[in-house]
Amino acid sequence: xxxxxxxxxxxxxxxxxxxxxxxxxxxxxxxxxxxxxxxxxxxxxxxxxxxxxxxxxxxxxxxxxxxxxxxxxxxxxxxxxxxxxxxxxxxxxxxxxxxxxxxxxxxxxxxxxxxxxxxxxxxxxxxxxxxxxxxxxxxxxxxxxxxxxxxxxxxxxxxxxxxxxxxxxxxxxxxxxxxxxxxxxxxxxxxxxxxxxxxxxxxxxxxxxxxxxxxxxxxxxxxxxxxxxxxxxxxxxxxxxxxxxx
Amino acid sequence: xxxxxxxxxxxxxxxxxxxxxxxxxxxxxxxxxxxxxxxxxxxxxxxxxxxxxxxxxxxxxxxxxxxxxxxxxxxxxxxxxxxxxxxxxxxxxxxxxxxxxxxxxxxxxxxxxxxxxxxxxxxxxxxxxxxxxxxxxxxxxxxxxxxxxxxxxxxxxxxxxxxxxxxxxxxxxxxxxxxxxxxxxxxxxxxxxxxxxxxxxxxxxxxxxxxxxxxxxxxxxxxxxxxxxxxxxxxxxxxxxxxxxxxxxxxxxxxxxxxxxxxxxxx
Numbered sequence: 381x382x383x384x385x386x387x388x389x390x391x392x393x394x395x396x397x398x399x400x401x402x403x404x405x406x407x408x409x410x411x412x413x414x415x416x417x418x419x420x421x422x423x424x425x426x427x428x429x430x431x432x433x434x435x436x437x438x439x440x441x442x443x444x445x446x447x448x449x450x451x452x453x454x455x456x457x458x459x460x461x462x463x464x465x466x467x468x469x470x471x472x473x474x475x476x477x478x479x480x481x482x483x484x485x486x487x488x489x490x491x492x493x494x495x496x497x498x499x500x501x502x503x504x505x506x507x508x509x510x511x512x513x514x515x516x517x518x519x520x521x522x523x524x525x526x527x528x529x530x531x532x533x534x535x536x537x538x539x540x541x542x543x544x545x546x547x548x549x550x551x552x553x554x555x556x557x558x559x560x561x562x563x564x565x566x567x568x569x570x571x572x573x574x575x576x577x578x579x580x581x582x583x584x585x586x587x588x589x590x591x592x593x594x595x596x597x598x599x600x601x602x603x604x605x606x607x608x609x610x611x612x613x614x615x616x617x618x619x620x621x622x623x624x625x626x
Numbered sequence: 627x628x629x630x631x632x633x634x635x636x637x638x639x640x641x642x643x644x645x646x647x648x649x650x651x652x653x654x655x656x657x658x659x660x661x662x663x664x665x666x667x668x669x670x671x672x673x674x675x676x677x678x679x680x681x682x683x684x685x686x687x688x689x690x691x692x693x694x695x696x697x698x699x700x701x702x703x704x705x706x707x708x709x710x711x712x713x714x715x716x717x718x719x720x721x722x723x724x725x726x727x728x729x730x731x732x733x734x735x736x737x738x739x740x741x742x743x744x745x746x747x748x749x750x751x752x753x754x755x756x757x758x759x760x761x762x763x764x765x766x767x768x769x770x771x772x773x774x775x776x777x778x779x780x781x782x783x784x785x786x787x788x789x790x791x792x793x794x795x796x797x798x799x800x801x802x803x804x805x806x807x808x809x810x811x812x813x814x815x816x817x818x819x820x821x822x823x824x825x826x827x828x829x830x831x832x833x834x835x836x837x838x839x840x841x842x843x844x845x846x847x848x849x850x851x852x853x854x855x856x857x858x859x860x861x862x863x864x865x866x867x868x869x870x871x872x873x874x875x876x877x878x879x880x881x882x883x884x885x886x887x888x889x890x891x892x893x
Contacts, residue, residue, distance in 0.1 A: 395891065403799070403800065403801050403892070404800050404801050404802040405800045405802050405803065405806070406802065408800065453723075453890075456724070456725070456726055457726030458722070458723060458724065458725065458726055458890060459887075459890055460887045472726075474724060474725060481720070481721045481724070481725060483645060483649070485649050485652065486645060486648075486649070490645070490648075493641060494641045494642075494645060496637075497635075497637040497638040497640070497641040497642075498638055498641075498721060498725055498727060499725065500634065500635060500637070500638070500727075501637065502637045503637060503640075503641075
């Protein structure tokens, strides 16, 4: 059997929430002297296990606070799980909150290379895709402007264009299909569809079961940090819809 | 392991270093000239104030302007680079929350970019040396010892990296570290013989001990040995500064490495 593209095994993520926020030295010293540092343990994820084979498209469903974002961060490697393990085969492109890696004082052109480097790509590699990125983002006339003068839609377009130009093996999509105006949205949906056709593995997070049904073939449902359902996209969406109506 | 990762992310390292240097001068009319102008002007201020005010430019002291400039250049690099490194993790929060990157790249890149502008600013020192070789009655002693100049500079680089790693970790958890460190840097500026001779500190035991414990003092003195006094590095200064810097690097690396997984919960 081929190794799965994403392997998540017994993953749990525990946060220690301090009852009062201590973020300065003075408070901290006082607390230590009084021996009064109280924490509440909070498991944002608990015993989550699943695998995603290469080319599969997994929808992640759940209400707010169910642990979806935490799960994505754990898979993207930004957070290390408290228990369990996560294994990824290949390059991950996180499409979460696009444009997070931009420097506002930098021009669009310079940000393309900075963003690419943040994802671990060389200048040469990005240079080869530079025209494609510019073409797709439709920002040719603004490329030498500082990004702080961009509208949020323009930033998102640029971020989307870079993140999808680099041929990732695993794509994490966090409701970014609603980037930009209607025209760009259509274009980006088409782009994502073409990546699907090339066999990219996808993790798609959404509240919109209609989107999950069309884009994904499998789905999991999270509730309060636990995985309460997994299976075909259709049946998991049905469970989620039933929960929403309650 | 560490070096392989650093090699894999060399593009990011380079991009951030270039970005820092570019952004620093982007919106100023004089651009890169500030690298020269700033040390030049502040040295002029210090020299004109203190050579007469407290009688520092006494017979016992060799070329006073170069003495001040060397101290100021090194202090400025130390304080700027460590302050930038301190803010680098909290300042890159939006990236670190989304993308998996080795976090130490950020403090390290800030030290490196500051080091590069610092090296460029050394041209002012070259100008001073050349000028005073021909003008004035106290020329600097320039001989082969100037070739040892990279030694104190590399030690300073190690020191800044270690301190920068410690500060960047601390500032993630405690917001007031930044203010405390500003005060500390002010104390360091006046506590290090930058515009006065070490002898001015008097015989007070405490002051002498503080002076001897100050690694920046050792580094500045070594640097002056190379470019001003033209003599061999003081071995005591060399051993102390190198040992202290390596210790800071060790502590910084350990603290950073042990705490980095927790950064994301606080930034």
